Amino acid sequence: MPTRIPVQTPANREFALTPQQRVNRISRSIRMADRHLRRHHTILNHQNFLGFAIWLGSIAGMIGMTALYFYNLVPAWSVILVNAVFASLLHELEHDLIHSLYFKETWVEKMMMWGVWIFRLNTPSPFYRKKIHLLHHKDSGQVSDIEEQMIGNGMKWGLKRIITMLDQGLAFLINAHRVKKTAPKLKLGEMAKAAFPFTYMYQATSLLFINGNLYLLIMPLVNPAFSAPAWFVQVMSVVNFLAVVIGLPNFIRQGALQIVSSSMHYFGDVNPDASVGLLEQCQVMTMRSWYMLPFQLFCFNFGSTHGIHHFIVNQPFYLRQLGAAYSHAAMKKYGVRFDDHGSFGRANRYHLQSQATLQATGVLKGQGA
Numbered sequence: 001m002p003t004r005i006p007v008q009t010p011a012n013r014e015f016a017l018t019p020q021q022r023v024n025r026i027s028r029s030i031r032m033a034d035r036h037l038r039r040h041h042t043i044l045n046h047q048n049f050l051g052f053a054i055w056l057g058s059i060a061g062m063i064g065m066t067a068l069y070f071y072n073l074v075p076a077w078s079v080i081l082v083n084a085v086f087a088s089l090l091h092e093l094e095h096d097l098i099h100s101l102y103f104k105e106t107w108v109e110k111m112m113m114w115g116v117w118i119f120r121l122n123t124p125s126p127f128y129r130k131k132i133h134l135l136h137h138k139d140s141g142q143v144s145d146i147e148e149q150m151i152g153n154g155m156k157w158g159l160k161r162i163i164t165m166l167d168q169g170l171a172f173l174i175n176a177h178r179v180k181k182t183a184p185k186l187k188l189g190e191m192a193k194a195a196f197p198f199t200y201m202y203q204a205t206s207l208l209f210i211n212g213n214l215y216l217l218i219m220p221l222v223n224p225a226f227s228a229p230a231w232f233v234q235v236m237s238v239v240n241f242l243a244v245v246i247g248l249p250n251f252i253r254q255g256a257l258q259i260v261s262s263s264m265h266y267f268g269d270v271n272p273d274a275s276v277g278l279l280e281q282c283q284v285m286t287m288r289s290w291y292m293l294p295f296q297l298f299c300f301n302f303g304s305t306h307g308i309h310h311f312i313v314n315q316p317f318y319l320r321q322l323g324a325a326y327s328h329a330a331m332k333k334y335g336v337r338f339d340d341h342g343s344f345g346r347a348n349r350y351h352l353q354s355q356a357t358l359q360a361t362g363v364l365k366g367q368g369a
């Protein structure tokens with residue numbers, strides 16, 4: 001499918017506007033959709049209530065699926081998929097909490113922050129993420145942006161990038177020192193501390209899950225008389241249970257989100273003036289980007305709606321989705337790019353150069369796959 005990129009022509013009046021005017025018109029349209037929805041569905045004005053209800057419902061949903069699995073009432077695959085979706089809602093809530101959208105500066109806000117961390121595990125503390133996420137809004141697409149570079153944005157396509165997108169622990173080992181050189185706000189010690197304790201618990205259990213199961217699978221092949229110690233079998237049954245109810249759901253959720261996020265943000269040649277750079281920071285991935293749909297399922301359609309968020313940050317995630325069609329129409333009209341399938345091949349560069357050109361000119365130097 002060809003990449004659909006708006007081209008400036010004399011007949012295209014929208015491009016006669018300055019970038020600032022285009023940004024203003026998009027922002028105004030998003031706000032208008034927001035107001036319209038709030039006016040017609042008054043429940044949307046109870047923002048604290050809705051946020052808390054989604055938080056409680058998602059946590060209760062994950063615990064409920066865990067109980068059903070414990071009593072052998074549902075198969076493992078259904079628990080993994082359903083809990084991945086619940087965890088993706090918690091991730092959206094975390095992002096909203098980072099933007100202070102529910103119970104601002106109260107103990108309820110803090111409790112919700114802890115809740116979204118405990119039930120996702122494989123992320124840094126939301127209190128730390130707030131810092132690097134707000135920097136992402138300020139410096140999106142620049143070499144000083146920490147958050148997006150740490151999940152692979154700007155890297156050339158290859159094995160290293162795939163690993164970086166799939167696992168934050170390995171991404172830290174691969175990327176931290178490189179990103180630190182260009183992002184002065186990145187303090188490695190602070191980032192490592194922000195992963196304590198839940199991310200380390202997740203990583204230790206994941207290692208045991210992979211290696212323990214490999215051991216139980218391989219040993220009988222090597223030695224037919226092999227019999228694993230009873231205590232080890234018991235430990236592994238607990239580890240496997242945890243993997244089904246929380247580990248694998250979050251691995252899928254995070255992988256899906258990071259694949260989508262690191263392909264819809266542009267990087268490296270985005271206009272550094274954030275007030276107009278907004279037009280170049282993100283693309284919109286619609287159903288036409290069909291290959292992203294399985295991933296979009298586990299990140300609440302992030303590829304389609306996160307671009308809206310860059311224009312207006314104080315909008316809850318469900319409202320952004322509800323008004324997406326209207327917001328997208330304005331974004332398309334004023335020149336935001338849609339379904340740019342080539343961005344992976346360009347290592348997220350906004351301007352249309354091939355990866356080979358970027359490598360030849362030294363832009364991607366030192367990013368071997």
Ligand SMILES: [Zn+2]
Binds near residue numbers: 136140265310
């Ligand atoms: Zn973003």
Ligand SMILES: [Zn+2]
Binds near residue numbers: 099133
């Ligand atoms: Zn944000």
